[in-house]
Amino acid sequence: MKAPLLLAAVCLVLAALALLLLQHGWRQSRSEQVIERLAHAKPAIAKQARWGWLERAFLRAGFKLPNDRLGILLSCWIALLVVAQLLGGWMLGLIALVLPLLALHLLLSWRYRRRLRRVVHQLPQMLDQVMRSLQTGRTLGDALIKGIDTSPEPLHGALLRVQRNVQLGVSLPEALDDVAELYQQEELRILALGVKVNHRFGGSAVELLANLIKVIQEREQMARQLRAMTGETRLTAVVLGVLPICMAAYILAVNPSYLMNMWLDSSGQKMLLSAFILQVIGTVMLWRMLRSV
Structure with a gap:
């Protein structure tokens, strides 16, 4: 069972490296176009600039995309996925896959709006x-x-x-x-x-x-x-989003065997996974509702 997982991890690493090489080649071609334009003394610029979605999100939030450390960060993230998969099974691996991306998205969105x-x-x-x-x-x-x-x-x-x-x-x-x-x-x-x-x-x-x-x-x-006028509504949305997480933390602190027994059972894992997916979907929906008000 571990061999297919390691093979999948290697494939993810190779795919990430391929994307980095593609991004580097695209930026190099754009740089060559700019240099050629400046060399001919034609400062005509495109009507609308285009950005990669990740670079755009970082720019809007006031951060600079760490291009020199992007490969290291991706490698650490993939290593975290492999370790979580080997130690906690597919469910913990899925959490390690979704949670950092969701946290990064929420951080950039909050920083951008602020x-x-x-x-x-x-x-x-x-x-x-x-x-x-x-x-x-x-x-x-x-x-x-x-x-x-x-x-x-x-x-x-x-x-x-x-x-x-x-x-x-x-x-x-x-x-x-x-x-x-x-x-x-x-x-x-x-x-x-x-x-x-x-x-x-x-x-x-x-x-x-x-x-x-x-x-x-x-x-x-x-x-x-x-x-x-919508302060009460926004506070209610925050409470609804945080309440399930607080309840899970309270149960884990008071009676940890309850969740551990569910974790060791196959049907319990499915229930926990369903609860996690519903929590993520609900949090995203509440976040979008808060953005509209």
Whole structure:
């Protein structure tokens, strides 16, 4: 029984290494395209940037994808799966397979939403500074870059790619579109759309930014009111998600033989597996419901 498991583990390792090689080759080809473009002095950039789903999730959360240690992390995870499979059977191996991925997803999602709320809260102050710079005679691009330089974190880190893309030759509307697509936030999309319209048809940039600040502040006030009205619902969802885990921990602490007897029995293992799957599905559903409110 152990030989097929070891063979499956080796296959998983080889598949992970193949994916890493494929990702490295794709990035190398993209780097060669960028170098060739810069060599011909053509700073035309694609209309919309594309990211891998993992790199996108890390960027939105404010982290940097550990490319140099990704192979080591995958190898440790696969080794953990093999050890869990050999020590605790297929059920513990399934838990070791699902639990780290679920924990990583929840961490990145929580960090992304928390960071995005702070970005939206800091955005009106930065736009007000851009308006003051425009009134002193600066252009919209220069004033926006100056505002990004002096803005606090995490707004500075979120909009830093705008400054970098503009320095590489990208137009300001396309650079703002790139950030808005990355973070999927309406306030950033409205900012990118307003700058694009001003860049193409002209008009008063000061009036545009004043209206944008008013819209952002109204949306933030409405979001706070919604969170206050749905606080009881969100607390109930958290209690429903944590209660089964707390009950299992309490039973394991008070009467560990009860769960161990179920673990050693085949039908008990199926029941525990079903309970674990239902708990994961319920947690994900509650998490998505919380995101909607």
